[in-house]
Amino acid sequence: MSLVNGLPAHVLLVHFVIVLVPLTALAVTLGAIRPGVARRMGVTLPLLALVTLLSVPLATEAGEWLERHVDGGALVRRHAELGDGLLPWAGGLFALAVVVWWAARRGTPPVSGSVSAPRASTGTPRLATPVRIAAVVLSLVVASGAVVDVYRIGDSGAKAAWQDGFSRAATGGGGDDD
Numbered sequence: 336m337s338l339v340n341g342l343p344a345h346v347l348l349v350h351f352v353i354v355l356v357p358l359t360a361l362a363v364t365l366g367a368i369r370p371g372v373a374r375r376m377g378v379t380l381p382l383l384a385l386v387t388l389l390s391v392p393l394a395t396e397a398g399e400w401l402e403r404h405v406d407g408g409a410l411v412r413r414h415a416e417l418g419d420g421l422l423p424w425a426g427g428l429f430a431l432a433v434v435v436w437w438a439a440r441r442g443t444p445p446v447s448g449s450v451s452a453p454r455a456s457t458g459t460p461r462l463a464t465p466v467r468i469a470a471v472v473l474s475l476v477v478a479s480g481a482v483v484d485v486y487r488i489g490d491s492g493a494k495a496a497w498q499d500g501f502s503r504a505a506t507g508g509g510g511d512d513d
Contacts, residue, residue, distance in 0.1 A: 337397065337400045343397065343400070343401045343404070344397040344400070344401075345394060345397035345398040345400070345401040346401075348390065348393050348394040348397050349394050349398075349489070349492065351390045351393075351394065352387075352390050352391055352394045352421070352485065353485060353489060355383070355386060355387040355390055356387055356391075356421075356424070356425065356428070356481050356482065356485045357481075357482050357485065358383070358387075359383050359384050359387040359425075359428050359432065359481075360428060360474075360477075360478030360479075360481050360482050361478070362376060362380055362383060362384075362432070363380070363384065363428055363431050363432050363435055363474045363477075363478060364471075364474045364475060364478045366380055366432075366435040366436070366439065366474075367431070367435045367467070367470040367471045367473075367474040367475075368471055368474075370435075370438065370439045370442050370467065371439075373435050373436060373438075373439035374439045374440070374442075376436075377436070378436065380432050380435065380436045381429070381432045381433045381436045383432070384425075384428050384429040384431075384432035384433070385429055385432075387425055387428060387429070388422075388425045388426060388428070388429040390425075391421050391422050391425045392422060394418075395418055395419065395421070395422070398414075398415065398418055399415070402415050408495070410491065410494050410495035410498055411495045413491050413495070414488065414491040414492045414494075414495045417484070417487055417488045417491050418488050418492075420484060420488075421481070421484055421485065421488060424477065424480055424481035424484050425481065427473075427477040427480075427481070428477055428478070428481055431470060431473055431474050431477055434466065434470055435470050435474065438466045438467055438470060442467075
């Protein structure tokens with residue numbers, strides 16, 4: 336994908352990534368910390384993470400097209416390098432979303448009268464506890480890394496697009512500028 340309605344597709348697609356990565360990071364972390372939240376989200380959690388994962392290479396490919404069509408300075412190259420590092424974070428969010436969803440499903444309280452796995456005195460399935468602890472720790476690490484990476488990529492992209500591209504003084508556009 337190169338152009339959408341005459342604009343570089345990258346300019347539009349990055350907004351999906353900017354919204355979806357932090358949203359997915361938040362959803363995965365909340366689901367890991369509070370399994371009831373993950374149960375309520377159900378299959379929406381891994382589907383959200385899948386859409387997020389798929390949006391990253393789309394934005395990256397569109398960005399590579401745009402990179403070939405602009406004057407590539409050091410700021411553009413830096414932005415492209417940073418952008419190439421987001422896919423592993425998105426992949427980690429997807430993997431964790433699947434684990435959190437799966438663990439929440441396995442930890443669903445049984446319907447009265449049904450046979451269930453042995454439970455610890457806290458009412459938590461014994462096998463789910465180590466998975467839940469690992470999911471919480473990993474989700475905090477991966478979610479933080481993904482959000483920080485999106486910020487760094489976006490900041491470098493803004494600098495590449497706007498550095499020396501505007502005047503600090505108003506140009507007489509007729510606005511209410513100070």
